[in-house]
Amino acid sequence: MPFKVVCCNCGKEARRDEWRWRDDCGGVFDIVLDFQGREFPELVDVKEENIRRYAQFLPVEGLPSVHQGWTPIVKKTIAGVEVNFKLEYLSLGGSFKDRGAYVSTAKAKELGVKGIIVDSSGNAGISFSLMGLLSGINVDVFVPKHAPEGKKNLLRLLQANVHEIDGDRMDVNREAIKAEREGFVYVGHWWNPYFIEGEKTMAYEAYEQIGSSDYVVVPVGSGTILLGLYKGYQELVELQVLNKVPEIIAVQACGYSKICRDLGAKERCLTKSKLADGIAIADPPRRRQIVEAVKRTNGHAIIVEDEEIKESLVELRRLGFIVEPTSAVPYVALKQSIKEGFIKPKSKVLLPLTGSGLKLVDELIEIKECLKM
Incomplete structure (x- = not known):
């Protein structure tokens, strides 16, 4: 498929035969x-x-023979609304980020890269480490020192070179970028356009599995799942398969909610979330794009608290879904959106469950609500 690599800021077109993740204009x-x-x-x-x-x-030649994607959908009726849970946590690496890592790693290999560098709170690093292991590419992963031990241990099992940084996700991002060197490129999902290309395949799958949806509810950290779904649905509209893109409901956790506040959401809490580590990103580089995507779909935004996340983790487990706290974030927003009338009765909702709870068993046991049934 013919494609162009275009800067969203200045409109300049970049070469396609070299790895670029940021334009000269920033x-x-x-x-x-x-x-x-x-x-x-x-x-x-x-x-x-x-x-x-x-x-x-996809803008890649020779995708490897690895079974990524085509995750199942489980349909539930909640307060008169058809909710389609897409089980992204059942992918090989246990999260939706496998999609973006799969396409990005394939592109890096196509361009002759020896090694890749990624910053992560855990899931993206696991996805890239798995894809690197399967593709014969070295992987350096930069993580916060306070990242969940289960995720860090899995990174080591996948033979990644793990660099623990004493700081927040913005600090980790800066250190990863500084590590670029000859033959080793930065592929971090905050910036990497090929990552979004992988994520958009979720929209294609959802269309083939359940047809159109009225709403999509997604957690927002770097925004790649939101932008991927938006791009996938946009392309389905361009191909005249769908009439419109579903309304997007963007969800963030307390203390990491700039995007939702840009969209008019009110933050009701005083302390930062300690549970939603997968979306603990203060100011992602694609912030403006994310806000524009939600506005273009007439969507809205919700900020959730840790107590709500705990309750939703228990409810999701009762429905049969063993997920991490970040995956419970959109479920909180789903219930609130139904209660407040944003989501209408008899509507059809797509809700991706983004990450597996099996990586975080020790951490989940420490949340006393998770021991209740």
């Missing part, structure tokens, strides 16, 4: 595809039930 890059008048059904490889099903929608 802007982020997006991938722009040229569908050349082709239609969705002819571009889908129906023999595949994984991300390679959508290979013609």
Whole structure:
């Protein structure tokens, strides 16, 4: 598929034969595809039930034979609303970030990269480490020293070079970027446009599995899942498969809520979230894009507290979903949106459950609410 790499800030087009994650002007890059008048059904490889099903929608040659994607959907009716839980936590690396890491690592290998560098609170590092291990690419992962031990141990099992940084996620991001060197490129998902290309495949899958949706509820940290879903649904509209992009409900945790506050949400708490480590990002570089995407879909934003996250973790487990605290964040927003009338009765909602709780058993046991049933 013909494509361009374009700076979102100045509009300049970058070369496609070298790894670029930030323009000289400081802007982020997006991938722009040229569908050349082709239609969705002819571009889908129906023999595949994984991300390679959508290979013609991706700016990469030679995707590896790894079963990523095509995660199941479980349908539940909640207060008269059809809620479709997409079980992203059942992917190989245990989170939705496998999609972006799969496409990014394939692109890095195509360009002859020897090693990749990523900053992460855990899940992105695990996804990149797994893909690097399967692709024969070295992986350096920079994590906060306070990141969950279960995730750090898994990184080491996946043969990543783990660098623990004493600081917050912004500090970790800066240290990872400084580590770029000959043959080793920074692929961090905050900036990396190929990561979003991987995430958009979730929208394609959801369309093929359940058709159109009225709303999508997503947790927001770096914003890659939101932007990926938005881009995927936009492309489905461009291909005349859907009439419109679903309304996006963006959800953040207390203390990490600049995007939601930009969208008019009120923060009701005084302390920072200690549970939603996967979205503990103060000011992501794609902040403006995220806000614009939510506004264009007539969506809205919600900020949630740790006590609400704890309650939702228990409710999700009763529904059969063993997920991490960050995955409970959109479920809080779902219930609130239904209660306040943002989500109408008989509507159809897509809610990705983003990360597995099996990586965090020790941490979940420490949350006393999680021991109740």
